[in-house]
Amino acid sequence: MTIEPPKVSTIAQPVIPSCVGVSPKIEMLKIAEISPDSNQPRRYFDEQQLEELKDSIRVHGIITPILYRVDGDKKIIVSGERRYKVASDLGCKELPAQFVSGDYRVIALTENLQRNSILPMEEARAIQDIINASGLAQQAVAVQLGKAESTISEVLKLNSLPSAMQEAAMRSPLWSRNKLLKLSKMKGDKQQSEFKKMLAAIEKKESTKKQSDSASGDADQQPTPQHAKKITTIDRKLHAFRGHIQKLRDRIRKDVEKITDARFRDGIEKEIQALLDEVSAYQKGKSEEN
Structure with missing residues (x-):
């Protein structure tokens, strides 16, 4: 049986150090409020990599928040346009995001260079x-x-x-x-x-x-008819289970956000991450079996 982990994790740490103007706070932005930057350094988007990212986000969710800046009343992507594109295609309504207040050109280029994706x-x-x-x-x-x-x-x-x-x-x-x-x-x-x-x-x-x-x-x-039937049966059984996982994720997220002791909160988040890693490993094993 394949298990779908939570779709958004608030555990992820910012890619760029906060000293260069990236807020440590992770917030949820509506996709309709966000716009790509027509002047961003990245122009090439590999279609195969986009499909692979789509598969990853469909299963694991968006782990790393996008970075955005404010221009007047607009919220512009500084880094994360691929995540934005894929999330839009998948019908997601929100994205985890962090606000950028520094030199966004340097931050955008640095983030791409660190990931060797430019x-x-x-x-x-x-x-x-x-x-x-x-x-x-x-x-x-x-x-x-x-x-x-x-x-x-x-x-x-x-x-x-x-x-x-x-x-x-x-x-x-x-x-x-x-x-x-x-x-x-x-x-x-x-x-x-x-x-x-x-x-x-x-x-x-x-x-x-x-x-x-x-x-x-x-x-x-x-796939063979027998294999196709097996996959369909598994998908039906997982559908209801995924709804329970989604509700559980939301409850945990709300509870963790209320904790004021940073060390205690970090400890809980590490335990949650360890659980997600274990679920991912289980899912990978089951996928290989099927």
Whole structure:
């Protein structure tokens, strides 16, 4: 039997240290109140990764709160647009969130860099945006991002690439920093020739991967009649149980929020997290059996 853990956990700690302007308080925001940031550093969203995230959130809920800032009467996402997209698709009404009061551009880029979830070209553009908006020198930006000044200087060279190359690099994770730096050191016909070679190789790799994923998906989506019947029976039995788990989660959450002793509250939250980990391990074992 598969067990669905609570859909939202208030146990998660902020990804970015609170010293840079992220509130330690986790609040629930209505999705209708939140808007993506059209100027956020991340532009590329891998469809397969989004589907995997959707599966994870469907089972485990949203563990890490999104970060948001306030612009007039709007609440803008600083970090967590993928979680926002998936939660919207799943029909969620609320998201756990933390308020950002510091330099949101630096925080957004830092959070993406820490999770290694941003493309090299996205990083180059985001760093240039920070410099343009703040007027800071490369050395000061390097300190804020925790990087060597030479690294910042190297990354910024990618912004000198022709626009067509930059746009191609924003559409695939296969465009590594080394590939792009190699192109940035070339000029004219030599640069164009090398770009075409790289582009052809990348497109070939992506095409091969899609064909492989498609073949694997077709094989996975052909359960036997007996297996399909078994899954349907399990789903029916779990439906009522999930409702009980949801109500229990809400009661626990309300009780924990009333506790004023921080150490006692932290102790309870650790025990709850340990229980959730045990439930997840049980669920994984049962999934492998089925």
